[in-house]
Amino acid sequence: MTWQASVVTLFPEMFPGPLGQSLAGKGLRKGRWAIDAFDIRGFATDRHRTVDDTPFGGGAGMVMRPDVVDAALAAAIAAGPERPALYLTPRGRVLDQAMVRDFVAGPGLILLCGRYEGVDQRVVEARGLLEVSIGDYVLSGGEPAALVLLDACVRLLPGVMGAAESGVEESHADGLLEYPHYTRPADWQGRAVPPVLLSGHHAEVAKWRRAEAERITRERRPDLWARHAGRDRAPSAPCV
Numbered sequence: 470m471t472w473q474a475s476v477v478t479l480f481p482e483m484f485p486g487p488l489g490q491s492l493a494g495k496g497l498r499k500g501r502w503a504i505d506a507f508d509i510r511g512f513a514t515d516r517h518r519t520v521d522d523t524p525f526g527g528g529a530g531m532v533m534r535p536d537v538v539d540a541a542l543a544a545a546i547a548a549g550p551e552r553p554a555l556y557l558t559p560r561g562r563v564l565d566q567a568m569v570r571d572f573v574a575g576p577g578l579i580l581l582c583g584r585y586e587g588v589d590q591r592v593v594e595a596r597g598l599l600e601v602s603i604g605d606y607v608l609s610g611g612e613p614a615a616l617v618l619l620d621a622c623v624r625l626l627p628g629v630m631g632a633a634e635s636g637v638e639e640s641h642a643d644g645l646l647e648y649p650h651y652t653r654p655a656d657w658q659g660r661a662v663p664p665v666l667l668s669g670h671h672a673e674v675a676k677w678r679r680a681e682a683e684r685i686t687r688e689r690r691p692d693l694w695a696r697h698a699g700r701d702r703a704p705s706a707p708c709v
């Protein structure tokens with residue numbers, strides 16, 4: 470089955486963009502996944518092809534009209550199997566690897582990209598859109614966020630990523646950041662590779678890598694470390 474992404478956007482020419490390159494692009498050409506972009510402007514009904522209007526209550530910027538966005542969403546929904554529909558917004562739930570794994574386990578995604586101040590909230594409610602952010606900073610639109618989210622998904626599809634990376638030993642797969650990597654030369658500018666990696670003792674190498682992954686996670690991401698350390702215990706209170 471082809472994993473299908475349908476993107477609803479004012480900038481359809483941004484897709485597949487970088488995802489047409491490298492392993493994602495190869496996977497696309499092999500039919501492991503597919504992408505179609507729906508131009509929101511094509512669903513405007515007036516002769517000026519208006520997609521936005523001023524916000525009720527006043528304030529800066531423009532808001533994307535619910536009727537126009539909903540018509541574009543309807544076309545995207547009709548273009549494939551029943552899939553989760555996401556609205557990319559900095560107000561959304563912050564994307565993590567567990568969410569990516571869930572998305573990949575399904576038949577694909579519908580991705581609504583906002584521009585301006587965003588989309589009229591009623592279309593988000595009416596279509597049951599899941600609001601997703603890619604991090605705590607602000608982009609000028611949802612399109613780069615959709616590309617990031619799709620990259621994270623597509624690389625996990627069977628037959629997309631190379632045999633070298635199976636996706637189990639990488640950063641975030643087990644809730645830890647990855648250990649550091651080294652290759653030849655063994656001495657470079659007076660800097661030696663950690664000797665254990667040259668020892669040929671596979672169990673010792675595995676132990677060192679595990680310890681490094683834990684140390685780096687503890688030092689750099691205490692938030693991830695706390696979750697990792699607590700994940701085998703039952704939650705003491707309901708998680709919201």
Ligand code: 6GU
Pocket residue numbers: 556557558559601602603604605606607608609610611614615
């Ligand atoms: Cl999904 N959209 C925008 N516009 N900015 C963001 C974002 C999304 N995620 C982080 N920043």
